[in-house]
Amino acid sequence: MGEPLGFRCVGCGRTYRPWGHDYLCPDCGPVAGALDVVYDYPAFARGGIEFPRVGKSSLWRYDPLLPVGEEFAVPLRSGGTPLYALPHLAQELGLGGLWLKDDTLHPTGSCKDRGTAVTVAAARRLGRPALACASTGNAASSLAGFAAAAGVPCYIFVPKGAPSAKVAQLVAYGATVFRVDGTYDEAYTLALAACEKFGWYNRSDGQNPMVVEGNKTAAFEVAEELGWEVPDFALVSVGDGSVVAGIAKGFRELRMVGLTDGVPAVYGVQAEGAAAVAEAHARLRRGEPVLPARGEARTIADSIRVGEPRDALRAVREVAATGGGFTAVGDREIVGAVQELARRAGVFAEPSGAAPLAGLRRLLAEGTIPRGARVVLFITGSGLKDPQGGLAGLQEPPVIPPDLRAVEEALG
Numbered sequence: 001m002g003e004p005l006g007f008r009c010v011g012c013g014r015t016y017r018p019w020g021h022d023y024l025c026p027d028c029g030p031v032a033g034a035l036d037v038v039y040d041y042p043a044f045a046r047g048g049i050e051f052p053r054v055g056k057s058s059l060w061r062y063d064p065l066l067p068v069g070e071e072f073a074v075p076l077r078s079g080g081t082p083l084y085a086l087p088h089l090a091q092e093l094g095l096g097g098l099w100l101k102d103d104t105l106h107p108t109g110s111c112k113d114r115g116t117a118v119t120v121a122a123a124r125r126l127g128r129p130a131l132a133c134a135s136t137g138n139a140a141s142s143l144a145g146f147a148a149a150a151g152v153p154c155y156i157f158v159p160k161g162a163p164s165a166k167v168a169q170l171v172a173y174g175a176t177v178f179r180v181d182g183t184y185d186e187a188y189t190l191a192l193a194a195c196e197k198f199g200w201y202n203r204s205d206g207q208n209p210m211v212v213e214g215n216k217t218a219a220f221e222v223a224e225e226l227g228w229e230v231p232d233f234a235l236v237s238v239g240d241g242s243v244v245a246g247i248a249k250g251f252r253e254l255r256m257v258g259l260t261d262g263v264p265a266v267y268g269v270q271a272e273g274a275a276a277v278a279e280a281h282a283r284l285r286r287g288e289p290v291l292p293a294r295g296e297a298r299t300i301a302d303s304i305r306v307g308e309p310r311d312a313l314r315a316v317r318e319v320a321a322t323g324g325g326f327t328a329v330g331d332r333e334i335v336g337a338v339q340e341l342a343r344r345a346g347v348f349a350e351p352s353g354a355a356p357l358a359g360l361r362r363l364l365a366e367g368t369i370p371r372g373a374r375v376v377l378f379i380t381g382s383g384l385k386d387p388q389g390g391l392a393g394l395q396e397p398p399v400i401p402p403d404l405r406a407v408e409e410a411l412g
Contacts, residue, residue, distance in 0.1 A: 002044075002064045007035040007209060010314045018067070019126070023207050030192075032291055034314050035209040036249075037067050044257040051224070059114055059217040065253060067213055072124040074149040078117035079217050081105050083225045083376075089344055090375075093364060097231065097374035101222055102347055104382035108169060110303075110353075111243060111380040112142035114218060115211035119203045120146045122210045128201035130155065134191035135204070136184050136239065136302050137166030138381050143203050144173035155200055157191040159184045163302055163386040183297060185308045205240035206310025215246025216253065222376055223254050230254070231264050231374040235356035235363075238268035238277050238326065239304035241315030247378060248318035264376070265324035267368075268315060269359030271299030271331065277309050278326035281316045285325075290316050300331045300389055303352035303381055327368075333358040338383065338390025348383035351390050 006015040009025035011032035016025075018037075025033035044064070051061050059079025060070040081103050090098035103111035116139070123131055132155040133143050140156045147154035154175040158167065159182060170177045180187040188204060195202040202208055223230050230251060236244040248266040255263050270278045273296055280293040290313055297307030309315070319325065337354035341347045356377040363369040383390055400406040 002039050002066060004037045004067050005040050006038055008038050010034045010036055010317065023202065023209070031206075031310060032313055034206060034311060036314065037209050037213055039065060039253075041253070041256040049257050049259065059117060059214065062217050062220050065220070065257070066118060067210065068118060068121045068125050070121075072121040073117060074120055074146055076107050076117070076146055076149040078106060078113040078214070079221065081221070083222060084345060084347070086345055093360070094371040095375055096372045099222070099226075099231070099376045100341075100345060100347060101218060101376055101378045103218065103378065103380050104347065104349060104353060106142075108138075108142045108145040109382035109385055110138040110142060111215070111218060111378070112139040113146070115139070115205070115214035115242065115246070116142040116146045116203060118214035119143075119201075119208055119210040120150055123152070123201045124150065126201070129153070130198075130200045131203055132156065132191060132195050132200035133203040134158070134184070134188040136305060137162045138303050138385065139203065139205060140175075141166050141169035141173070144170045144175035147175065148173045155194065157187040157194070159187050161302070163389070165385055165387065184306055185297070188310065204310070205242035211242050212246040212249060212314070215243050216250030218378060219247045219250025220254065223251070223260055228254075228260050230260050230262055231376045233324070233369055233373055233375045234264040234266045234378065235269055235359050235375065236266065236378045237301070237304050237352045237355040237380055238270045238309075238315065239274075239306040239352070240309045241268075241277050241311035243378075243380060244268040245311055245315040245318040248322050248324070252318070252321060263322050266319050266322040267324045267359060267363060268319055268326040269355045270326060270328045271301050271304055271334065271355065272328045273298035273331070274301075274305050274307065275328040276307065277312045277315050278328050280312045281319065281326045284316055284320060299334075299351075300392070301334055301351035301355060302386060302389065303350060304355065325368075327359050327362050329355060329358040329362050333362070335390055335392045337361075339394070341379070342383070347379055349379050349390070350381040350383050350386045353379045353381040353383070354390060
């Protein structure tokens with residue numbers, strides 16, 4: 001593994017010794033005080049960095065740029081998900097290339113397994129006996145699954161409205177589940193208080209720096225699978241902001257260590273009814289304070305239904321450092337993207353996972369992404385997580401009697 005130089009506060013820039021603090025800068029506190037793991041990038045660039053070519057298909061192949069080694073990992077795989085080329089859709093859209101990074105194929109069905117894998121490994125390194133998190137569903141089911149594989153207790157806080165398929169995963173994995181009669185933001189606040197009182201190691205997005213370290217490996221995989229020729233644009237859905245921040249950081253780290261020559265412009269995609277991070281980025285561009293970042297949380301896409309994103313500052317700064325930005329799309333566009341991905345690419349994504357395709361169409365229409373550009377879409381969660389969310393407007397299949405004439409009549 002790579003030995004971190006330190007943990008640096010996203011807000012004030014102060015650097016602390018590695019593992020000196022679990023979560024936040026004590027001076028800046030919540031929201032502004034998220035910690036970022038930093039490495040000796042010039043040393044990597046001078047000496048060269050190599051990842052094993054055989055024997056590792058998981059994210060642990062990138063352990064030179066991870067803060068904790070594979071010896072602390074649980075056997076459950078994370079990373080190593082496929083990258084699909086879509087030449088027919090790329091041609092239709094006038095693009096030079098279009099790829100889907102399909103993180104729906106993780107053990108628990110979402111990209112959250114990346115951040116969880118590194119967080120659980122860190123908990124084992126630190127000797128923490130139990131883990132917890134607040135989540136709209138995906139991070140919760142991810143932590144429950146990996147905690148089960150690690151054989152450690154797990155405490156989960158989800159809003160009452162979390163999709164039943166995600167809650168079913170939590171129950172199946174044996175987690176202690178608290179369905180909070182309130183919003184995700186209220187569940188998050190309650191989880192913070194419980195972790196402080198009971199000493200649970202907190203995996204929540206925007207709280208634990210290990211989450212971003214796992215998230216960034218999706219960028220590593222895309223670059224490696226494209227022969228270290230990064231695309232021009234990368235689109236990622238955004239809720240709390242930790243996933244897009246990690247992917248932007250991953251692409252920037254590859255350039256800092258000399259593995260790539262450039263960095264794609266990373267664009268975060270939010271729902272119009274839950275666009276607090278996009279609005280924070282707009283304030284940054286106007287020279288106004290980024291924080292506080294809060295707003296409405298109304299969208300069909302439950303995984304990005306966040307009114308008070310906890311990693312907004314890091315997300316905005318990491319994305320800005322790539323030359324990218326944010327866009328927001330309507331629920332109708334998101335539902336259309338779910339159905340288009342399924343029918344054109346054979347990938348069934350939950351609404352938040354399909355949002356990048358809706359964002360791509362919006363950015364193409366605006367001229368932000370030019371013709372001929374090469375684009376990767378990060379598909380973050382399986383449609384089986386919320387099977388009704390993306391099927392709005394589709395009719396139920398007809399019921400027919402068991403004879404061939406009925407088939408002929410149905411076809412007619």
